[in-house]
Amino acid sequence: MARPPAPDQLWSKGLPLDEMLHRFTVGEDPVTDLSLLPYDAEASAAHARMLGETGLLPEAEARALVAQLKLLKEKALKGQIVILPEQEDGHTALEAALTEALGETGKRVHLGRSRNDQVITALRLLMRDQLLALAESAVTLAQTFLNLAAKHEHAPLPGYTHLRRAMPSTWGQWGAAYAEGLIEELEALPGLWQRLDKCPLGAAAGFGVPLPLNRARTAELLAFSRVQTSPIDVMNSRGRHELAILSWLTSAAGTLEKALWDLSLYSTEEFGFVKLPDAFTTGSSIMPQKRNPDVVELARARCRELRGLAQLVSQLAGGLPSSYHRDHQFLKKPYLEALVKGRELLDICAHLLPGIHIQEEACRNACTDDLYAAQEAYRLVAEQGLPFRDAYKSIAAQIQEGRFKPDRSAPAKAHIGSMSAMGLEDTAAALCECEAWIQGRRDHLANATEKLFDWK
Numbered sequence: 480m481a482r483p484p485a486p487d488q489l490w491s492k493g494l495p496l497d498e499m500l501h502r503f504t505v506g507e508d509p510v511t512d513l514s515l516l517p518y519d520a521e522a523s524a525a526h527a528r529m530l531g532e533t534g535l536l537p538e539a540e541a542r543a544l545v546a547q548l549k550l551l552k553e554k555a556l557k558g559q560i561v562i563l564p565e566q567e568d569g570h571t572a573l574e575a576a577l578t579e580a581l582g583e584t585g586k587r588v589h590l591g592r593s594r595n596d597q598v599i600t601a602l603r604l605l606m607r608d609q610l611l612a613l614a615e616s617a618v619t620l621a622q623t624f625l626n627l628a629a630k631h632e633h634a635p636l637p638g639y640t641h642l643r644r645a646m647p648s649t650w651g652q653w654g655a656a657y658a659e660g661l662i663e664e665l666e667a668l669p670g671l672w673q674r675l676d677k678c679p680l681g682a683a684a685g686f687g688v689p690l691p692l693n694r695a696r697t698a699e700l701l702a703f704s705r706v707q708t709s710p711i712d713v714m715n716s717r718g719r720h721e722l723a724i725l726s727w728l729t730s731a732a733g734t735l736e737k738a739l740w741d742l743s744l745y746s747t748e749e750f751g752f753v754k755l756p757d758a759f760t761t762g763s764s765i766m767p768q769k770r771n772p773d774v775v776e777l778a779r780a781r782c783r784e785l786r787g788l789a790q791l792v793s794q795l796a797g798g799l800p801s802s803y804h805r806d807h808q809f810l811k812k813p814y815l816e817a818l819v820k821g822r823e824l825l826d827i828c829a830h831l832l833p834g835i836h837i838q839e840e841a842c843r844n845a846c847t848d849d850l851y852a853a854q855e856a857y858r859l860v861a862e863q864g865l866p867f868r869d870a871y872k873s874i875a876a877q878i879q880e881g882r883f884k885p886d887r888s889a890p891a892k893a894h895i896g897s898m899s900a901m902g903l904e905d906t907a908a909a910l911c912e913c914e915a916w917i918q919g920r921r922d923h924l925a926n927a928t929e930k931l932f933d934w935k
Contacts, residue, residue: 509567509568513562515569515598516552518601519569521548524931525697530591545932570594617731627835637845681710685713685803717810788817788820
Protein backbone atom coordinates (compact mmCIF):
# COMPACT_ATOMS: atom_id res chain seq x y z
CA MET A 480 0.00 0.00 0.00
CA ALA A 481 1.40 3.36 -0.99
CA ARG A 482 2.01 5.66 1.94
CA PRO A 483 1.86 9.45 1.62
CA PRO A 484 5.01 11.33 2.50
CA ALA A 485 5.09 12.21 6.19
CA PRO A 486 4.63 15.95 6.78
CA ASP A 487 6.07 17.90 9.65
CA GLN A 488 4.12 17.52 12.89
CA LEU A 489 1.09 19.82 12.99
CA TRP A 490 2.66 21.64 15.92
CA SER A 491 6.20 21.77 14.47
CA LYS A 492 8.02 25.11 14.55
CA GLY A 493 11.18 23.83 12.84
CA LEU A 494 13.03 23.20 16.09
CA PRO A 495 14.98 19.97 16.69
CA LEU A 496 13.11 17.09 18.33
CA ASP A 497 14.65 14.41 20.53
CA GLU A 498 13.89 11.04 18.91
CA MET A 499 13.45 9.18 22.19
CA LEU A 500 11.08 11.86 23.44
CA HIS A 501 9.18 11.67 20.17
CA ARG A 502 8.67 7.91 20.47
CA PHE A 503 7.48 8.27 24.06
CA THR A 504 5.00 11.06 23.38
CA VAL A 505 3.58 9.42 20.26
CA GLY A 506 3.07 6.18 22.16
CA GLU A 507 0.40 3.94 20.66
CA ASP A 508 -1.58 6.66 18.90
CA PRO A 509 -0.69 5.43 15.37
CA VAL A 510 -2.58 2.23 16.21
CA THR A 511 -5.21 3.55 18.60
CA ASP A 512 -6.26 6.39 16.30
CA LEU A 513 -7.18 3.97 13.51
CA SER A 514 -10.49 3.46 15.36
CA LEU A 515 -11.09 7.21 15.33
CA LEU A 516 -10.21 7.92 11.69
CA PRO A 517 -13.72 7.50 10.19
CA TYR A 518 -15.19 9.77 12.85
CA ASP A 519 -12.36 12.29 12.51
CA ALA A 520 -13.02 12.42 8.75
CA GLU A 521 -16.75 12.99 9.32
CA ALA A 522 -16.16 15.73 11.89
CA SER A 523 -13.61 17.37 9.59
CA ALA A 524 -16.15 17.33 6.75
CA ALA A 525 -18.72 19.09 8.95
CA HIS A 526 -16.11 21.65 9.97
CA ALA A 527 -15.03 22.27 6.36
CA ARG A 528 -18.63 22.61 5.18
CA MET A 529 -19.39 25.11 7.96
CA LEU A 530 -16.29 27.12 6.98
CA GLY A 531 -17.49 27.18 3.38
CA GLU A 532 -21.06 28.13 4.26
CA THR A 533 -19.93 31.00 6.50
CA GLY A 534 -17.43 32.35 3.97
CA LEU A 535 -14.38 31.58 6.07
CA LEU A 536 -13.23 29.35 3.21
CA PRO A 537 -14.00 29.69 -0.49
CA GLU A 538 -16.97 27.42 -1.13
CA ALA A 539 -15.20 25.58 -3.96
CA GLU A 540 -12.36 24.62 -1.64
CA ALA A 541 -14.75 23.60 1.14
CA ARG A 542 -16.66 21.39 -1.30
CA ALA A 543 -13.42 19.76 -2.44
CA LEU A 544 -12.49 19.06 1.18
CA VAL A 545 -15.88 17.53 1.96
CA ALA A 546 -15.75 15.29 -1.13
CA GLN A 547 -12.23 14.13 -0.32
CA LEU A 548 -13.08 13.51 3.34
CA LYS A 549 -15.97 11.31 2.26
CA LEU A 550 -13.49 9.16 0.32
CA LEU A 551 -11.10 9.12 3.26
CA LYS A 552 -13.86 8.03 5.62
CA GLU A 553 -14.70 5.14 3.31
CA LYS A 554 -11.02 4.16 3.13
CA ALA A 555 -10.71 4.36 6.91
CA LEU A 556 -13.71 2.09 7.39
CA LYS A 557 -12.03 -0.45 5.11
CA GLY A 558 -8.74 -0.19 6.99
CA GLN A 559 -6.94 1.29 4.00
CA ILE A 560 -5.28 4.19 5.79
CA VAL A 561 -2.00 3.81 7.68
CA ILE A 562 -0.85 6.25 10.34
CA LEU A 563 2.93 6.55 10.16
CA PRO A 564 4.87 6.84 13.43
CA GLU A 565 6.30 10.17 12.32
CA GLN A 566 2.75 11.44 11.73
CA GLU A 567 1.98 10.91 15.42
CA ASP A 568 -1.79 10.63 15.16
CA GLY A 569 -4.83 10.30 12.92
CA HIS A 570 -5.28 14.07 12.61
CA THR A 571 -1.93 14.44 10.89
CA ALA A 572 -2.54 11.40 8.68
CA LEU A 573 -5.86 12.83 7.48
CA GLU A 574 -4.41 16.27 6.80
CA ALA A 575 -1.48 14.71 4.96
CA ALA A 576 -3.87 12.73 2.77
CA LEU A 577 -5.94 15.85 2.08
CA THR A 578 -2.84 17.85 1.18
CA GLU A 579 -1.58 15.10 -1.11
CA ALA A 580 -4.91 15.00 -2.93
CA LEU A 581 -5.82 18.71 -2.92
CA GLY A 582 -2.55 20.57 -2.47
CA GLU A 583 -2.78 23.85 -0.57
CA THR A 584 -6.54 23.37 -0.08
CA GLY A 585 -5.83 20.37 2.17
CA LYS A 586 -3.95 22.60 4.59
CA ARG A 587 -6.96 24.87 5.06
CA VAL A 588 -9.09 22.29 6.91
CA HIS A 589 -7.54 23.13 10.28
CA LEU A 590 -8.72 26.75 10.24
CA GLY A 591 -10.63 27.52 13.45
CA ARG A 592 -9.92 24.35 15.37
CA SER A 593 -7.30 22.59 17.48
CA ARG A 594 -6.28 18.98 17.79
CA ASN A 595 -7.95 19.21 21.20
CA ASP A 596 -11.51 19.80 20.02
CA GLN A 597 -10.80 17.66 16.96
CA VAL A 598 -10.08 14.54 19.00
CA ILE A 599 -12.91 15.19 21.45
CA THR A 600 -15.37 15.52 18.56
CA ALA A 601 -14.14 12.31 16.93
CA LEU A 602 -14.43 10.55 20.27
CA ARG A 603 -17.94 11.93 20.81
CA LEU A 604 -19.04 10.59 17.41
CA LEU A 605 -17.45 7.24 18.19
CA MET A 606 -19.12 7.19 21.61
CA ARG A 607 -22.57 7.62 20.08
CA ASP A 608 -21.97 4.93 17.49
CA GLN A 609 -20.41 2.43 19.88
CA LEU A 610 -23.00 3.04 22.58
CA LEU A 611 -25.70 2.07 20.09
CA ALA A 612 -23.68 -0.99 19.08
CA LEU A 613 -23.41 -2.06 22.73
CA ALA A 614 -27.11 -1.42 23.17
CA GLU A 615 -27.95 -3.57 20.15
CA SER A 616 -25.90 -6.41 21.59
CA ALA A 617 -27.61 -5.96 24.96
CA VAL A 618 -31.02 -6.14 23.26
CA THR A 619 -30.06 -9.39 21.56
CA LEU A 620 -28.84 -10.87 24.85
CA ALA A 621 -31.95 -9.73 26.74
CA GLN A 622 -34.11 -11.35 24.06
CA THR A 623 -32.10 -14.56 24.45
CA PHE A 624 -32.76 -14.60 28.20
CA LEU A 625 -36.43 -13.88 27.50
CA ASN A 626 -36.61 -16.76 25.02
CA LEU A 627 -35.11 -19.09 27.62
CA ALA A 628 -37.66 -17.88 30.18
CA ALA A 629 -40.56 -18.55 27.80
CA LYS A 630 -39.25 -21.97 26.76
CA HIS A 631 -38.61 -23.14 30.34
CA GLU A 632 -41.27 -21.06 32.06
CA HIS A 633 -42.36 -23.85 34.43
CA ALA A 634 -39.14 -25.89 34.65
CA PRO A 635 -38.39 -26.16 38.40
CA LEU A 636 -35.31 -24.63 39.96
CA PRO A 637 -34.49 -24.21 43.65
CA GLY A 638 -34.27 -20.59 44.70
CA TYR A 639 -31.19 -19.82 46.79
CA THR A 640 -30.22 -17.24 49.38
CA HIS A 641 -26.77 -17.40 50.99
CA LEU A 642 -26.19 -20.26 48.50
CA ARG A 643 -28.65 -22.31 50.59
CA ARG A 644 -31.95 -23.60 49.29
CA ALA A 645 -34.69 -21.13 50.12
CA MET A 646 -37.92 -21.30 48.09
CA PRO A 647 -39.20 -22.90 44.89
CA SER A 648 -38.43 -21.08 41.67
CA THR A 649 -38.30 -21.83 37.96
CA TRP A 650 -35.94 -21.39 35.07
CA GLY A 651 -38.58 -19.05 33.74
CA GLN A 652 -38.03 -16.73 36.71
CA TRP A 653 -34.27 -17.08 36.28
CA GLY A 654 -34.29 -16.07 32.62
CA ALA A 655 -36.79 -13.26 33.17
CA ALA A 656 -34.59 -11.80 35.92
CA TYR A 657 -31.62 -11.29 33.62
CA ALA A 658 -33.77 -10.03 30.76
CA GLU A 659 -35.25 -7.42 33.09
CA GLY A 660 -31.83 -6.48 34.45
CA LEU A 661 -30.53 -5.77 30.96
CA ILE A 662 -33.71 -3.89 30.03
CA GLU A 663 -33.16 -1.65 33.05
CA GLU A 664 -29.74 -0.80 31.67
CA LEU A 665 -31.21 -0.16 28.23
CA GLU A 666 -33.86 2.13 29.70
CA ALA A 667 -31.06 4.27 31.14
CA LEU A 668 -29.69 5.01 27.67
CA PRO A 669 -31.76 8.13 26.82
CA GLY A 670 -30.25 9.94 29.80
CA LEU A 671 -26.75 8.86 28.85
CA TRP A 672 -27.39 9.80 25.22
CA GLN A 673 -28.46 13.28 26.30
CA ARG A 674 -25.04 13.75 27.92
CA LEU A 675 -23.36 12.88 24.62
CA ASP A 676 -25.74 14.91 22.48
CA LYS A 677 -23.67 18.12 22.56
CA CYS A 678 -21.20 19.15 19.87
CA PRO A 679 -17.75 20.12 21.20
CA LEU A 680 -16.34 21.31 17.86
CA GLY A 681 -15.37 24.97 17.90
CA ALA A 682 -13.92 24.89 21.41
CA ALA A 683 -10.45 24.77 19.79
CA ALA A 684 -7.79 24.46 22.52
CA GLY A 685 -10.36 25.26 25.19
CA PHE A 686 -10.99 28.97 24.78
CA GLY A 687 -12.66 29.29 21.38
CA VAL A 688 -11.14 31.16 18.42
CA PRO A 689 -11.42 34.79 17.20
CA LEU A 690 -13.49 33.76 14.18
CA PRO A 691 -17.27 33.88 13.56
CA LEU A 692 -17.65 30.09 13.55
CA ASN A 693 -21.21 28.83 13.24
CA ARG A 694 -21.02 26.16 15.93
CA ALA A 695 -24.75 25.51 15.80
CA ARG A 696 -24.46 24.62 12.11
CA THR A 697 -21.61 22.20 12.81
CA ALA A 698 -23.70 20.58 15.54
CA GLU A 699 -26.62 20.23 13.13
CA LEU A 700 -24.44 18.68 10.42
CA LEU A 701 -23.16 16.09 12.92
CA ALA A 702 -26.67 15.28 14.26
CA PHE A 703 -26.12 16.85 17.68
CA SER A 704 -29.17 18.53 19.18
CA ARG A 705 -27.12 21.37 20.69
CA VAL A 706 -23.68 22.89 21.14
CA GLN A 707 -21.51 22.19 24.17
CA THR A 708 -21.31 25.91 24.85
CA SER A 709 -18.40 26.40 27.23
CA PRO A 710 -15.07 25.67 25.49
CA ILE A 711 -13.42 25.14 28.88
CA ASP A 712 -16.08 22.57 29.80
CA VAL A 713 -15.37 20.80 26.50
CA MET A 714 -11.82 20.21 27.71
CA ASN A 715 -12.96 19.38 31.23
CA SER A 716 -15.31 16.74 29.84
CA ARG A 717 -12.40 14.64 28.59
CA GLY A 718 -12.71 11.42 30.55
CA ARG A 719 -16.11 12.36 31.97
CA HIS A 720 -18.13 10.89 29.14
CA GLU A 721 -15.82 7.91 28.79
CA LEU A 722 -16.47 7.10 32.44
CA ALA A 723 -20.22 7.56 32.05
CA ILE A 724 -20.31 4.99 29.25
CA LEU A 725 -17.99 2.58 31.05
CA SER A 726 -20.11 2.92 34.18
CA TRP A 727 -23.13 1.87 32.10
CA LEU A 728 -21.19 -1.01 30.59
CA THR A 729 -19.79 -2.30 33.88
CA SER A 730 -23.25 -2.11 35.45
CA ALA A 731 -24.64 -4.29 32.67
CA ALA A 732 -21.67 -6.64 33.06
CA GLY A 733 -22.33 -6.82 36.80
CA THR A 734 -25.82 -8.16 36.09
CA LEU A 735 -24.44 -10.62 33.58
CA GLU A 736 -21.70 -11.75 35.96
CA LYS A 737 -24.34 -13.23 38.28
CA ALA A 738 -25.85 -15.25 35.43
CA LEU A 739 -22.41 -16.57 34.52
CA TRP A 740 -21.75 -17.51 38.12
CA ASP A 741 -25.07 -19.37 38.22
CA LEU A 742 -24.27 -21.29 35.04
CA SER A 743 -20.82 -22.19 36.34
CA LEU A 744 -22.26 -23.40 39.64
CA TYR A 745 -25.36 -25.13 38.28
CA SER A 746 -23.36 -27.01 35.64
CA THR A 747 -21.09 -28.71 38.22
CA GLU A 748 -21.60 -32.41 38.89
CA GLU A 749 -22.70 -31.54 42.44
CA PHE A 750 -25.63 -29.47 41.16
CA GLY A 751 -26.24 -30.91 37.69
CA PHE A 752 -29.07 -28.47 36.94
CA VAL A 753 -27.74 -27.49 33.52
CA LYS A 754 -25.40 -28.93 30.93
CA LEU A 755 -23.24 -26.71 28.79
CA PRO A 756 -22.95 -27.67 25.12
CA ASP A 757 -19.81 -29.68 24.35
CA ALA A 758 -18.81 -27.12 21.72
CA PHE A 759 -18.56 -24.51 24.50
CA THR A 760 -16.34 -26.55 26.82
CA THR A 761 -12.72 -27.61 26.69
CA GLY A 762 -10.84 -30.64 27.92
CA SER A 763 -8.05 -31.18 30.40
CA SER A 764 -4.51 -31.87 29.25
CA ILE A 765 -4.09 -34.51 31.96
CA MET A 766 -7.54 -35.78 33.02
CA PRO A 767 -9.37 -37.60 30.21
CA GLN A 768 -12.81 -37.22 31.80
CA LYS A 769 -12.78 -33.43 32.22
CA ARG A 770 -14.95 -30.95 30.34
CA ASN A 771 -14.22 -27.44 31.59
CA PRO A 772 -16.57 -24.43 31.37
CA ASP A 773 -13.85 -22.13 30.06
CA VAL A 774 -16.17 -19.81 28.15
CA VAL A 775 -18.30 -19.19 31.25
CA GLU A 776 -15.26 -18.57 33.42
CA LEU A 777 -13.56 -16.29 30.91
CA ALA A 778 -16.77 -14.33 30.35
CA ARG A 779 -17.11 -14.00 34.12
CA ALA A 780 -13.52 -12.75 34.31
CA ARG A 781 -14.26 -10.32 31.48
CA CYS A 782 -16.84 -8.64 33.73
CA ARG A 783 -14.09 -7.96 36.27
CA GLU A 784 -11.68 -6.94 33.53
CA LEU A 785 -14.14 -4.28 32.39
CA ARG A 786 -14.30 -2.89 35.91
CA GLY A 787 -10.51 -2.74 35.90
CA LEU A 788 -10.42 -0.83 32.61
CA ALA A 789 -13.05 1.59 33.93
CA GLN A 790 -10.95 2.13 37.03
CA LEU A 791 -7.89 2.79 34.87
CA VAL A 792 -9.81 5.43 32.92
CA SER A 793 -10.97 6.93 36.21
CA GLN A 794 -7.41 7.14 37.50
CA LEU A 795 -6.10 8.69 34.29
CA ALA A 796 -8.91 11.25 34.10
CA GLY A 797 -8.73 12.27 37.75
CA GLY A 798 -6.29 14.42 39.65
CA LEU A 799 -5.90 17.11 36.98
CA PRO A 800 -6.68 20.84 36.93
CA SER A 801 -9.06 22.28 34.34
CA SER A 802 -8.54 22.40 30.57
CA TYR A 803 -6.49 20.06 28.37
CA HIS A 804 -3.48 18.03 29.49
CA ARG A 805 -1.43 15.50 27.57
CA ASP A 806 -2.35 12.92 30.22
CA HIS A 807 -5.65 12.60 28.33
CA GLN A 808 -3.85 10.81 25.50
CA PHE A 809 -3.68 7.67 27.63
CA LEU A 810 -7.46 7.59 28.04
CA LYS A 811 -8.07 6.36 24.52
CA LYS A 812 -6.55 2.88 24.67
CA PRO A 813 -8.31 1.50 27.79
CA TYR A 814 -11.58 3.15 26.79
CA LEU A 815 -11.58 1.72 23.27
CA GLU A 816 -10.42 -1.65 24.61
CA ALA A 817 -13.34 -1.73 27.04
CA LEU A 818 -15.84 -1.00 24.26
CA VAL A 819 -14.54 -3.89 22.13
CA LYS A 820 -14.34 -6.33 25.03
CA GLY A 821 -17.71 -5.31 26.41
CA ARG A 822 -19.48 -5.98 23.15
CA GLU A 823 -17.62 -9.27 22.76
CA LEU A 824 -18.88 -10.28 26.22
CA LEU A 825 -22.51 -9.52 25.36
CA ASP A 826 -22.26 -11.31 22.02
CA ILE A 827 -20.61 -14.49 23.33
CA CYS A 828 -23.24 -14.84 26.05
CA ALA A 829 -26.04 -14.44 23.52
CA HIS A 830 -24.32 -17.15 21.47
CA LEU A 831 -23.98 -19.51 24.45
CA LEU A 832 -27.42 -19.33 26.07
CA PRO A 833 -29.51 -21.05 23.36
CA GLY A 834 -27.23 -24.09 23.57
CA ILE A 835 -27.52 -24.87 27.28
CA HIS A 836 -29.53 -27.95 28.32
CA ILE A 837 -31.79 -27.70 31.37
CA GLN A 838 -31.71 -30.93 33.39
CA GLU A 839 -35.28 -30.80 34.69
CA GLU A 840 -35.18 -34.04 36.67
CA ALA A 841 -32.15 -32.96 38.69
CA CYS A 842 -33.78 -29.59 39.30
CA ARG A 843 -37.03 -31.20 40.39
CA ASN A 844 -35.25 -33.56 42.77
CA ALA A 845 -33.47 -30.61 44.35
CA CYS A 846 -36.79 -28.91 45.11
CA THR A 847 -37.16 -30.69 48.44
CA ASP A 848 -40.05 -30.30 50.90
CA ASP A 849 -38.34 -27.65 53.02
CA LEU A 850 -38.47 -25.17 50.12
CA TYR A 851 -42.26 -25.04 50.59
CA ALA A 852 -42.08 -23.97 54.26
CA ALA A 853 -42.96 -20.32 53.60
CA GLN A 854 -45.79 -21.37 51.27
CA GLU A 855 -47.26 -23.60 54.00
CA ALA A 856 -47.00 -20.81 56.56
CA TYR A 857 -48.98 -18.52 54.26
CA ARG A 858 -51.53 -21.32 53.73
CA LEU A 859 -52.10 -21.49 57.51
CA VAL A 860 -52.60 -17.73 57.55
CA ALA A 861 -55.17 -17.96 54.76
CA GLU A 862 -57.02 -21.08 55.93
CA GLN A 863 -56.80 -20.80 59.75
CA GLY A 864 -56.50 -17.06 60.20
CA LEU A 865 -53.28 -17.36 62.19
CA PRO A 866 -50.98 -14.37 62.55
CA PHE A 867 -48.00 -14.92 60.30
CA ARG A 868 -45.58 -15.18 63.26
CA ASP A 869 -47.62 -18.01 64.77
CA ALA A 870 -47.87 -19.80 61.42
CA TYR A 871 -44.11 -19.38 60.99
CA LYS A 872 -43.43 -20.99 64.41
CA SER A 873 -45.85 -23.85 63.70
CA ILE A 874 -44.10 -24.74 60.42
CA ALA A 875 -40.65 -24.36 62.01
CA ALA A 876 -41.67 -26.83 64.77
CA GLN A 877 -42.92 -29.32 62.18
CA ILE A 878 -39.59 -29.14 60.34
CA GLN A 879 -37.55 -29.53 63.53
CA GLU A 880 -39.62 -32.55 64.58
CA GLY A 881 -39.33 -34.17 61.15
CA ARG A 882 -43.07 -34.21 60.41
CA PHE A 883 -43.27 -31.44 57.82
CA LYS A 884 -45.17 -32.59 54.73
CA PRO A 885 -46.21 -29.68 52.53
CA ASP A 886 -49.16 -29.84 50.19
CA ARG A 887 -47.36 -29.18 46.93
CA SER A 888 -50.59 -29.38 44.98
CA ALA A 889 -52.12 -26.46 46.86
CA PRO A 890 -52.42 -23.53 44.42
CA ALA A 891 -50.04 -20.75 45.33
CA LYS A 892 -51.52 -17.26 45.28
CA ALA A 893 -50.06 -15.37 42.34
CA HIS A 894 -48.75 -11.84 42.17
CA ILE A 895 -46.94 -10.23 39.27
CA GLY A 896 -43.42 -11.61 39.05
CA SER A 897 -44.30 -14.87 40.80
CA MET A 898 -43.77 -18.25 39.17
CA SER A 899 -47.28 -18.33 37.73
CA ALA A 900 -47.48 -14.67 36.70
CA MET A 901 -44.07 -13.61 35.46
CA GLY A 902 -45.36 -10.94 33.11
CA LEU A 903 -43.20 -12.04 30.18
CA GLU A 904 -45.43 -10.17 27.75
CA ASP A 905 -44.80 -6.89 29.57
CA THR A 906 -41.06 -7.59 29.63
CA ALA A 907 -41.10 -8.29 25.89
CA ALA A 908 -42.99 -5.04 25.26
CA ALA A 909 -40.44 -3.07 27.29
CA LEU A 910 -37.63 -4.64 25.28
CA CYS A 911 -39.35 -3.66 22.03
CA GLU A 912 -39.52 -0.06 23.22
CA CYS A 913 -35.80 -0.08 23.90
CA GLU A 914 -35.10 -1.53 20.48
CA ALA A 915 -37.26 1.11 18.81
CA TRP A 916 -35.38 3.90 20.62
CA ILE A 917 -32.05 2.51 19.45
CA GLN A 918 -33.24 2.21 15.86
CA GLY A 919 -34.55 5.76 15.99
CA ARG A 920 -31.11 7.03 16.98
CA ARG A 921 -29.47 4.93 14.27
CA ASP A 922 -31.77 6.34 11.61
CA HIS A 923 -31.18 9.89 12.83
CA LEU A 924 -27.38 9.54 12.62
CA ALA A 925 -27.49 7.82 9.23
CA ASN A 926 -29.73 10.53 7.74
CA ALA A 927 -27.49 13.28 9.06
CA THR A 928 -24.34 11.66 7.65
CA GLU A 929 -25.97 11.28 4.25
CA LYS A 930 -27.00 14.94 4.22
CA LEU A 931 -23.56 16.06 5.39
CA PHE A 932 -21.76 14.58 2.42
CA ASP A 933 -24.58 15.29 -0.06
CA TRP A 934 -23.81 19.02 -0.27
CA LYS A 935 -26.19 20.45 -2.85
